[in-house]
Amino acid sequence: MKSGLSLIALALAVAVPAIVHAADQNDKAKAEKPAADVEPQIHTTKLSGTFGGQRIDYAATIGETILKNKDGVPEAAVVTTSYVKEPRDPSRPVTFLFNGGPGSGTVWLMMGAFGPKRVAIPGDGTDDGAPPYPIVDNPDSLLDATDIVFIDPPGTGFSHLIGKADPKDYYGVTQDAKLVAEVIRRWLNENGRWNSPKYLGGESYGTTRSAAVANQLMNETYNDVALNGIILISTVLDFAAGADTPGNELSYITNLPSMAVTALYHGKATAASPEAFAEEARQWAIGPYAAALLKGQKLQGEERAKIRRELARFTGLSETYLESADLRVTPGRFYKELLRDRGLTIGRLDSRYTGKDYDNAGETPDNDPSFYGIDAGYTAAINSWARDTLGFKTDREYQSIGSIGSQWDWRLGGRDTNAYLNVAPYIGQALRENSGLRVLVAQGYYDFATPFFAAEYALSRTGIPQDRIEYEYYDAGHMMYIRDEDRHKLSADIRAFIRAR
Known part of the structure; x- marks a missing residue:
């Protein structure tokens, strides 16, 4: 099979050199286009829905945040999708969410759990079959309790690097956390939300990112964004706990x-x-x-x-x-x-x-x-929602699971490259230095990607206050929200967590 594909590839390469050359020239022209010409695309759509039993009018905004280097040259376009209740309330909670990977777009949390719409696929262990996939109202969205901002870092979703940006400056635990922290602060500035209760959450590697971003916001780069809560869904903090190494x-x-x-x-x-x-x-x-x-x-x-x-x-x-x-x-x-x-x-x-x-x-x-068993339905749903309903125009493919993980820098700051990754101490420091901070840990029993006992182990270590960490468990796997009963429970658990501040 491989040799057949190789022969086809060779034949195409010989038959259409002009096309290949033209494509190369086109790519080169795109790369050489002055980065300063980049204009952010932003679209806002006014919608309404019923969430948590409340009828809510909201603004859905999908747009790019352009990040620049120290010389003012644009290097990254970060796409965020925000859902904000109207009329706007500056004292209302806002929750920033992302998925994991690294390399995974926010499609999973947005179209599976907390967005105003979700894709309805089987939650009983059977596959999602073929399209069309139902995109339905999602009463389990958190919009009755909090505004929501979904963040896709570069290399995920529609977000991408610009021009001659070096991936090494963005693809890594710390580099990525700094970028997400900057996007959050920019959103707070542009939306007048500095005094809003703030929650940060992620799924899978998104929990690693949550710890690292919290560290950037409260301890490292900025030191000025206090959080009310961190939401960890399918948690991985201490990577030694899951390293299947002899x-x-x-x-x-x-x-x-x-x-x-x-x-x-x-x-x-x-x-x-x-x-x-x-x-x-x-x-x-x-x-x-x-x-x-x-x-x-x-x-x-x-x-x-x-x-x-x-x-x-x-x-x-x-x-x-x-x-x-x-x-x-x-x-x-x-x-x-x-x-x-x-x-x-x-x-x-x-x-x-x-x-x-x-x-x-x-x-x-x-x-x-x-x-x-689930990937096709989610990819179809996010493309339909973002392009057709929210009006985002791009010829880029949505990266639901991208390949940037192979380029990821797993080191923390200047630590020894042979040291294993453990971001749980970031959670401990944040809890010790912010008496108003609480942590919610949501784990599925049937998840081997981020086992529930590994999460418990990581957060039970020395230096991590235990009195403000809450655990909730679900009769499902890594993406517990696929199962209707567990999506209802997860939504109720997070809603209660936010309202208990």
């Missing part, structure tokens, strides 16, 4: 509770409820299992056999398989092995989803059924 025992511990509830869901384990089994798995993972893993090859005899039996009970895997894996099962192997006897794999983003591979012999799945 020798790192921590990930086996933090993944074990997710394996347990997944085994229970698919009928491979027995327990009174997911909540009860999750708690039992937490205690066993952090206790006997952690101690056993730290003993390494010194774990022998009946002590090893007892751990193996309990591990089989929690994971639904055979003792024979667990022994072959040296009592250490990576998530990738778990996805393939749990339902191998049924010829099925399970999802990473949502382990309730099942898929069927090319064959049943592999060690890991061909793909993630919980992602390919």
Whole structure:
């Protein structure tokens, strides 16, 4: 197959050199166009809807914020989509939201959870099929409680770098956080909202970004934007907790509770409820299992056999398989092995989803059924909404999941490049230095991308006040809002969090 594609590519290259040359010249001309000529595109549409039981008139504004370098040369066009209740109220809460990746556009949170419209796709573990996809009113939008601003950093959504901008200045944990912090301050300036209660939130890597942006707003670059709340949806703060690297025992511990509830869901384990089994798995993972893993090859005899039996009970895997894996099962192997006897794999983003591979012999799945089961519907919805309803005009493709992650600088400031990434201390400092700040952590039980126990572990470390951190759990995966019941709950939980300030 690859060789056939190569021959086709070669034939096209030989047959149409003039077209290729013209395209190159066109790209060169675009790159050489003076960056100063860039004019931001901004469109506002007046709409109304019912959210949280309230009828609300609102202005939907999609537009570009142009960021410049120190010499005043434009380098980035950042697209934000804001929904602001009318008449405008400067004392009303405003919430800034983004997705993760890095490289993911805000389509997921906007068209799945909190925007005034959402795409209606199945939430029961089946795929979204083919278009047309229903774009429906979303009464679970937060507009009755807060204005909302969705931010797409460069390389996500329609946002992009301009001219000769160097990706290294924008694609990284700290670089990205500085940019988002600047966009937020610009929005506050332009909309007269400096004295509004302010909330910051993200999903997945967006939670990493939330911690880093909070650090920029309150501690590093600006020191002048106090936040009322940080909303962490499907949290990843301490990357060592999920690093499936030989020798790192921590990930086996933090993944074990997710394996347990997944085994229970698919009928491979027995327990009174997911909540009860999750708690039992937490205690066993952090206790006997952690101690056993730290003993390494010194774990022998009946002590090893007892751990193996309990591990089989929690994971639904055979003792024979667990022994072959040296009592250490990576998530990738778990996805393939749990339902191998049924010829099925399970999802990473949502382990309730099942898929069927090319064959049943592999060690890991061909793909993630919980992602390919939803991606087309979301992409169609955001393009229809932004282009057709909100009037955004561009020939750029919307990047729902872009490729900038391969260029990402994961270092924090001047820290050693060999040090693992952990932004949880940013949350701790923010809580210690702002007595009015609270944190909401929302986790799906069936999420292996950002396991719930890993989130709990990261936020339980030294230096992080515990009295202003709230946890909520959902019977779904990474994108818990796909399931109607959990979207209702997530919306109610966040609404209550904002109103409790």
